[in-house]
Amino acid sequence: VDDVVEAVTGGHVTAVKIVLTSVMLALAVYQVMLIAVGYGKVRPPFLTAASAAVTHRAVGDAIVGLVVVVGAMCLLYYGVEDSVEDGAPGPEGRATLHVVAGFALAGVLALKLVVLHLWRRAGRLLPLLGMSVLALLFVTWLSSAGAFLVRS
Amino acid sequence: MRRHPPAAVHAAQVLGSLAVALLIVVAVIMVVAARLPAIQDELPELEEQREEDAERQEEEREQRDEDRSRGQSPLCDRAACRMMDGMTTTPVRLTPTEGDAILADNFAPWVRELGLIVAQATMTVDGATDTVAEATTVYAIMAS
Numbered sequence: 001v002d003d004v005v006e007a008v009t010g011g012h013v014t015a016v017k018i019v020l021t022s023v024m025l026a027l028a029v030y031q032v033m034l035i036a037v038g039y040g041k042v043r044p045p046f047l048t049a050a051s052a053a054v055t056h057r058a059v060g061d062a063i064v065g066l067v068v069v070v071g072a073m074c075l076l077y078y079g080v081e082d083s084v085e086d087g088a089p090g091p092e093g094r095a096t097l098h099v100v101a102g103f104a105l106a107g108v109l110a111l112k113l114v115v116l117h118l119w120r121r122a123g124r125l126l127p128l129l130g131m132s133v134l135a136l137l138f139v140t141w142l143s144s145a146g147a148f149l150v151r152s
Numbered sequence: 153m154r155r156h157p158p159a160a161v162h163a164a165q166v167l168g169s170l171a172v173a174l175l176i177v178v179a180v181i182m183v184v185a186a187r188l189p190a191i192q193d194e195l196p197e198l199e200e201q202r203e204e205d206a207e208r209q210e211e212e213r214e215q216r217d218e219d220r221s222r223g224q225s226p227l228c229d230r231a232a233c234r235m236m237d238g239m240t241t242t243p244v245r246l247t248p249t250e251g252d253a254i255l256a257d258n259f260a261p262w263v264r265e266l267g268l269i270v271a272q273a274t275m276t277v278d279g280a281t282d283t284v285a286e287a288t289t290v291y292a293i294m295a296s
Contacts, residue, residue, distance in 0.1 A: 048161075055170055
């Protein structure tokens with residue numbers, strides 16, 4: 001599996017992960033804007049709520065795909081132990097936070113998909129779940145990719 | 153003024169907002185990619201690779217020092233010569249005539265009738281330094 005991941009990423013596994021997680025975070029912020037239009041909280045003249053909702057759904061699917069790919073790369077290539085031992089630079093415990101936030105992100109994202117597709121009666125939880133996904137994405141990014149990028 | 157049908161407006165808005173998403177992706181990739189060269193030394197797999205290279209170079213250096221202390225030819229440092237571990241690697245100095253005599257003493261007539269001779273050959277070793285100068289001239293058994 002390691003060889004496959006290295007071949008796909010050209011040997012730059014961490015660099016590819018940093019790019020992908022940064023893209024995910026940026027798209028997640030865009031998602032918040034879109035759903036604000038979708039819920040009618042913001043009414044720009046150039047975008048209707050229905051159009052924003054459709055785009056929100058499409059971009060959300062893309063983010064789920066990226067989360068699965070990056071999560072698989074993390075677990076299969078680095079594993080939980082290596083991630084904690086050889087994590088991003090910074091205070092001790094940051095890598096542990098990354099692992100916890102990553103698993104929490106996967107869980108919340110799965111719950112959101114369940115609410116969207118199977119448990120529609122819990123639809124009122126969607127805004128809370130969406131904001132949780134954004135927050136966990138931010139923590140996951142900050143505890144790994146962000147730690148590499150922001151460090152001078 | 154001509155009014156667009158709602159479906160066309162809807163499609164245009166969706167496509168437009170998706171295009172914005174694509175622009176965001178491209179912008180993020182460009183920004184992060186521009187930052188990567190500055191942080192590449194801190195990335196784990198590159199660090200591991202560097203450590204492995206350093207360990208390998210250290211092992212090669214130790215092997216060279218060990219060979220020198222045993223009086224062996226620097227040629228033994230070469231990967232091809234490492235395959236000859238256990239064999240005599242000290243340079244042997246003899247003339248082609250002496251080599252022919254060894255052939256005559258140790259090879260059956262039918263082998264010599266195949267046309268084996270001893271000839272002088274020159275081998276260049278990685279830019280030939282002073283330390284390998286003695287070993288640049290070797291004698292090889294080859295078919296005539």
